[in-house]
Amino acid sequence: MTDDSPAVAGATAGTTKAATATGTAIPAPSARSASTPARAVTRPARAGRAETVRFAATHTLPAFLRGAFHVRPKVVSAYAALGQQGWSAATLRAMRARHGGAPVEVRGLSGTLLVLLDQADVRQFYELPVRTLAMDAPDKYRGLSLLEPTGVICSHGDTREDRRRINDEVLAADRPVHPSCREFRSLVDEEASALTCGGELDFTRLRRTVARLGRRMVLGDAAAGDEELARWLLAIREEANWMRMRKGRAAAAEALYAKAAARVEEYAARAEPYTLAALARRHPSAAGPDAAVLDPVGQAHHWLLALDTVGPTVARTLLLLSAHPAEQDAVRAGIDGGDPELPRLRACVRETLRLYPLVPDLVRVTRAETEWRGQRYPAGTAVLVPALFHQRDPEHVAAAHRFVPARWLRPGAADDPVLAPFSHGGGRCPGEHLGLLTSAALIAAVLRGHRVTGGRPALDPSLALPGLLGSAGIRLTLTAR
Template sequence: MLAAQAALGQQGWSAATLRAMRARHGGAPVEVRGLSGPLLVLLDQADVRRFYELPVRTLALDAPDKYRALSLLEPTGVICSHGDTREERRRVNDEVLAADRPVHPSCEEFRAMIAQEAPALLRNSELDFPPLRRTVARIVRRMVLGDAAAGDEELARWLLAIREESNWMRMRKRRATAAEALYRKAAARVEEYAARAEPHALTALARNHPAARGPGAAALDAVGQAHHWLLALDAVAPIVARTLLLLAAHPAEQEALRAEVDGGGAELPRLRACVEETLRLFPVVPDLLRVTRAETEWGGVPYPAGTAVLVPALFHQRDPEHVPAAHQFVPARWLRSGAAQDIRMAPFSHGGGRCPGEHLGLLTAALLTAEVLRGHRVTGGRPAVDPCRPLPGILASAGIRLTLAPR
């Protein structure tokens, strides 16, 4: 899909359309026709800031289209929840994922897993995306479910089948029913792994969370949050592939990372900045969709509860009118004070809807990238990236091939 969108120049004409809308309406919110009805698109920085500042009980994450898709894949996840239930599930996610800590308490165990799995990627002078994706899948299953799950390809196939069906947003009723049955099988498998996982695994931490032993434990489904963690951490593979490709095109940046990578620390601030810049340019979630739970006012106009509101995050992150060098790879922008709170850049969103796995995702991607760079230089890659020209709007990870040379 991404390759087709890239070939058609989808991101370019989408950005041009949004710029024209902003100019025509003076930056005011624009109501357009979405898949499920009216959709309010926010194009002004002040409106975007308010989008992030409104409480989740007013501007909720479970917009109808999103709910229909994700309710097959993670029916008890935070995104499919609201009210007190959402807040309790979010609290479990925050604490298990260590949302407020750049380095997760299980970092040393996770780093050991990555060091054990990474050599499979480095046997040849070329690194293609498929083996990177397989290696990341093994690492993620170990992190989330424990070492016993590393090679569980059957579970991976089940989750992929559910994910693919979720894209149809329950429009194919019989197949959606079959996907629900498959989810129950997958959930039972996840529970089995959680029961015998090592103490540092995320499901073990969830299973031992105080809320998982309280009177509302069944409804909370702490271990069931793992379905979202598996989905979200799956994005580490394309993030690492794109980061390495961009570093291949910027050898000076790659060289500047050497001391940090060789130092063996887990913080890796400069490398994390490279990962964050990759996510600014090529976000996992290019559009942020919410739904109002009460009447709200945008641009001086009242909108009823149930209004779908969208922030085209990729558009804002690459908006030359507000972001310097918007289409260039400039990791240093993430090292300045306040960068993580800059609303122009939202690879993990902001406010109450900010991703609780932000730090863990960055940590995992940075540690795996460091494993590659510790013994190798990335000397080239395909598709070719010209550091002197604006980067493409879409970079399909499936076609990435990297050339490695021993250091």
């Protein structure tokens, strides 16, 4: 549920080893410094023609084909089989080495991107205020303006700040426990009963269960079975992937959004008091003079989209636990112990999102002149952080391609800028805690009465985990306890 839309125990540079709760040593990264040593820079680093073509072929084109707002499962499966993430990582490593870690300007069809390849620059990216480094980059805006025209990400300036404040308050972004936590957990338990029927859990059943749960959490019980609304939103998301390049279809998507928005308002008007839509309708801004502009309920489209991503996260986490039985035992001990916060399980979810982030790239655009590595760049510069690359960079992250949930259990781990499954700074996901609650509660509901004894695709814990892991093909074997 990122607004861009995510610290490591024993995993920072220079660390020699650390022990997980099961006694497994975490290999140390390279002994180099946390930032790539900078060479003297007299002019901005710019990618050459060959570099630009390679970057487009291995990074930006695959990202576009994968889909920014609705992931295309067949494309992800094909790229996973081909090892596409490895191509992208190799390209970025080569760029970093050639330019000494400096930000690199890369020309593309939609303009120039400033790609940040060094940890110090990534830290600056998160520290800059959103008014300077804005969320609504042109490409992102073109897509999201179809999907959520009054949403936070499509806003800037005072309007963005006001909408973000409302969003944060409805989602209880500053609290680890949402005020509706008890009701949401009850909904999870009710819906999760459908997941454990039979000896196998496939992603199709999980996706449908999560979609029902999301509609109940956002819009109330009356919306639970509204498959028509789900189809409308899916069609809008798919068109958003094309970023208004198909003019006729973009107009149709706008008309479909109007129908969906009216349906959402109908549900919101009679939603249970604990739902997100009801909380938004009761927010003081909903009755204020700027209610039409701020449109508190309009953010419901984003909440539904964000909660749908719980399905892939749960599927991947359960698959990883099936391949790591000792970790599954540790998680189940926490579940049986009755701790409602389930810290070990939440650490597993965070680790899954480190390995397979929902938002692999963060893109923003500057609203004022900025300085990077002593070079000044004008307002309007698009800045890219390849978050997945950084989170799985063996030079800075210990056991970068391994499933090591214990790295998230040390104090302050979630605020380490090296890793960002929920982003950081002004763009940090306001639904972080709610997303973790929902994912962990669903996984716990499965593991209370069952053990995941196998899964497809098969993962070998002795080898580096694959760079991509499509969720659509995941099948999990469940054995009753």
